[in-house]
């Protein structure tokens with residue numbers, strides 16, 4: 324039985340939002356709603372306009388027999404800026420200061436609504452780039468990687484600091500933990516990445532950059548390509564930071580575990596993604 328437009332629009336919206344970066348054919352929708360392709364095209368035009376005006380994302384419409392629609396989630400600069408400012412206020416709490424210049428983030432990055440926004444913000448930075456996998460290191464980076472991977476609709480791979488029989492054969496690299504000057508090892512299952520894969524690195528926190536640098540080395544070992552590095556927060560680091568080309572949502576500019584002082588400002592995300600006037 325033919326489905327009314329109001330019902331089609333609601334169901335199409337859900338269907339497309341659950342399948343970001345995926346081309347859904349006109350034929351599929353026409354059969355799903357037992358409606359003419361011309362009606363579906365009109366539906367998609369309505370969705371395209373509303374998604375754009377409400378800042379939901381881009382609805383690419385591809386014409387022709389093999390045509391269809393592809394939903395690309397993004398976040399508008401104003402919404403991203405408001406979220407980053409809100410996170411800066413949340414993190415700038417002296418009770419979060421940890422020894423060694425680290426900051427306690429697990430409560431913030433354990434909240435689904437915050438993780439959803441973090442994923443949307445980071446995915447927006449890479450929406451026009453070919454990403455085959457999102458990489459992070461266990462443990463605290465995992466929820467961020469899962470959220471970004473959901474918005475980009477690609478797998479995420481987890482680098483580990485310990486060997487597990489359940490990971491099968493692995494590639495391992497030694498790296499200098501930038502903060503502690505200690506040699507550490509990280510490894511990734513050989514099944515995780517294929518040669519030439521385009522990889523995005525994400526993590527919750529960067530201080531000396533040694534962890535990120537270790538993941539960069541792993542990507543080289545797989546003959547894969549590093550597309551970008553984005554972290555939720557970076558700490559001011561006076562040493563020789565091992566990473567120079569990265570993006571951060573927040574920057575912890577002043578943290579002192581003696582007097583528990585902490586100052587948090589927006590990182591370089593807004594400028595890198597939306598331009599200098601951000």
Ligand SMILES: O=P(O)(O)OC[C@H]1C[C@H](OP(=O)(O)OP(=O)(O)O)[C@H](O)[C@@H]1O
Nearest residue numbers: 461462463501502529530531532533534
């Ligand atoms: O830039 P660096 O000086 O290398 O530090 C950044 C590391 C340290 C910390 O992880 P840990 O707390 O060591 O590990 P886990 O995420 O498993 O808690 C954080 O999640 C980053 O991965």
